[in-house]
Amino acid sequence: GNSVTQMEGPVTLSEEAFLTINCTYTATGYPSLFWYVQYPGEGLQLLLKATKADDKGSNKGFEATYRKETTSFHLEKGSVQVSDSAVYFCALRPKNTGGFKTIFGAGTRLFVKA
Amino acid sequence: DTGVSQNPRHKITKRGQNVTFRCDPISEHNRLYWYRQTLGQGPEFLTYFQNEAQLEKSRLLSDRFSAERPKGSFSTLEIQRTEQGDSAMYLCASSLSRGSNEKLFFGSGTQLSVL
Numbered sequence: 001g002n003s004v005t006q007m008e009g010p011v012t013l014s015e016e017a018f019l020t021i022n023c024t025y026t027a028t029g030y031p032s033l034f035w036y037v038q039y040p041g042e043g044l045q046l047l048l049k050a051t052k053a054d055d056k057g058s059n060k061g062f063e064a065t066y067r068k069e070t071t072s073f074h075l076e077k078g079s080v081q082v083s084d085s086a087v088y089f090c091a092l093r094p095k096n097t098g099g100f101k102t103i104f105g106a107g108t109r110l111f112v113k114a
Numbered sequence: 115d116t117g118v119s120q121n122p123r124h125k126i127t128k129r130g131q132n133v134t135f136r137c138d139p140i141s142e143h144n145r146l147y148w149y150r151q152t153l154g155q156g157p158e159f160l161t162y163f164q165n166e167a168q169l170e171k172s173r174l175l176s177d178r179f180s181a182e183r184p185k186g187s188f189s190t191l192e193i194q195r196t197e198q199g200d201s202a203m204y205l206c207a208s209s210l211s212r213g214s215n216e217k218l219f220f221g222s223g224t225q226l227s228v229l
Binding site: 041042049091107 | 205221
């Protein structure tokens, strides 16, 4: 079946540190991959996406590259800010099988200290 | 356009009572999804609609759960005979069907507590 595994949190970093949140997936075929972010008290919102192998999604200084060979979509940011403190969800959406639903990982909470 | 709206934000009920939640999607969106999220977990798919048709239901959705989207606009999720295990955040999301580029827009959720 389709599933997403991401690193457990919480991740605690100091401001301007480098961030990596690991995400791997299991899927039939080649799904679309997403990172969603949930800021405190708000709904989930799309951060970035990639729809095919070797695509790089980027937004707000965050990047993730669709790696077919390692079935991974790790989230990175070169210099985090306090305002990046949130919960980050890796997700996949099958393209041809498995229906239309987006499947989410368990989420990784990030704390950034000033 | 104010995004996806969910009501109520919080609901506290006693075990055995029925509860109903409402979701108003973004107006031009044809797809509407319900998810459930418990503490420390990601959203789990419950069901989705394309316009007014309910196209898929998760096996998580027992027969105590029913969802409707009668006119292809707002949706309701009803839970009958609530159990303590139903306590969770119930999320609604909407989208325009755009194949692999589909982007979900989420509401802020309804937090259900069953005492």
